Amino acid sequence: MPKLKDVCHHIRSKNAGPFWVTFDLFFKSPDMFEQYKADPALGPQLFAKTFGTNPDLVRYYPVASLSMVKISYPRPSPQGGLIERDMHSGQQYVRILDVELSQKPAMTG
């Protein structure tokens, strides 16, 4: 099974205001986008388990024209404060790079 980092050419995370984090997954091709955009391994439970967010509030926005999926979820604690470790959430993406996708890569050619 491929990992997320195998099917994307760029993955990033950043705050979207002090209360939300947004992930941008840019897939390597329109085919890979179509195949993995709704992969169950990228479902709300991934973000609940990895980051402690409420799975009911995880939002998905596929953008076909850019072969990318935007995923946004509420920060488990607001930006800053006692236990802040990543003020801009700019490093959070690293923790999902190795997520194993549940579908096999499409046969091409």
Added chain:
Amino acid sequence: MQDEPVKIIVPVGSLGAGVRKEEVEFGIAQGAQAIATDAGSTDSGAAYLGLGMSKNNRESVRRDLLILMEAASRRGMPLIVGTCGQAGGDLNVDWTVDIVREVASELQWKPRIAVLYSEQEKDTLKAKNAAGKIKPLAPLGPLEDSTIDECEHIVAALGPEPYIAALERGADIVLGGRTTDTAVIACYALWKGAPKGPSWHAAKISECGAQCTVAPTKGSGVLISIDNDGFEVQPLSNDNRCDPHSVSAHMLYENSDPFRLTEPGGVLDVIDAVYEQADPRTVRVTGSRWEEQPYTMKLEGVKKIGYQTTMLVGIQDPVVLSRLGEFHEKFLAALNFRIINAVGLEPHEFHISLRYYGWNAVSGDEPPEDAPPPREVGVLFVATGETQDMANQIAKACNPYFFHFPIDMEQELPSYGFAFSPADGPRGPVFEFVLNHVVEADEAGELVRERWVEIRELEASNA
């Protein structure tokens, strides 16, 4: 609108980040009619609003203003700056006004300066709350008056209308408090009668300056040009370019929704926008829509949650590094015990954490079982107390343990690598964002205070 497109220089992503004079000249040569930029955001955390402090050093902001004000005065075009001083609170705005005065004197220029304050009185907000005119945004719930009382500073993000009113009255420079990144750039085009969808969309695309270009490190700013059917965007740097991907991808940046952006008085909807290469450096965008909505302004408020003191130690001891999970548990327990005994605090009166840089400091999670030991770790000790003195006392009480804590009690006491003496450094107050709400304004000017600054003869002749 006028027959010619409205052209606006967005010289930099944030005032103070490094405006380039040659780029501003390029924009002028293309026929720019205004300069607009924001000067901050919430991105860097709550302290800048809490303390009324800029993130930038004064000189970097002064240098950028010198280039922009010189161009504005020479061309007779307005200079518009939003979210002054990083957070856009009154103190942040006044800090910027002071620099603008100094630069005006240096240029022997007497501009008409409109200052727009967006900091809010607590009583005003409580009255709005009582009237049901403050609504929460997910993930927060309804606003309690006690939360308003806890805030050090509260700002409401301005829309374009107060800027338009100031331009209408002849402002050469408009300095705004907290403003949406887009409103400060869209205001000039909206004032000139450009269509709303393209004006707002062009503002969103250009709000981070050259971030929407193919090579963001090659320049600082962009030029936007808004006409009756759409808008165009190009870099201000000659050796850079925009392409449909670089421009459309910026709509994703730091937004939770890539298609719809809520602004005061409406929503920008770009789901049907079309991005095309107009010439090798320029992208043309059509199909952007604006939907009118009730006038709401987003509130930002920060609460002081205590004071912090930090210490940093480096560890290369291979035995400690091979058993870091176990070491951490013992270490944290020993330090908590020490504070209770040596400072006399109850557990609920303080908070400490240990963060292992080189191991799991950024995530805070448990590394995999088979993760190899790191070559070294830096352990950051963070103490939070009710006062700065308390945080300092906590750190000082922990100092010998932080320096010598052994992983096995029967061994000789180790000495870890302190980086500094004194080992502890006060961090000052710590702030947290506590508001994620919108307030309904009866009209766009209701929650804004306006002041005009005159540059007196005396100041101008002192340069």
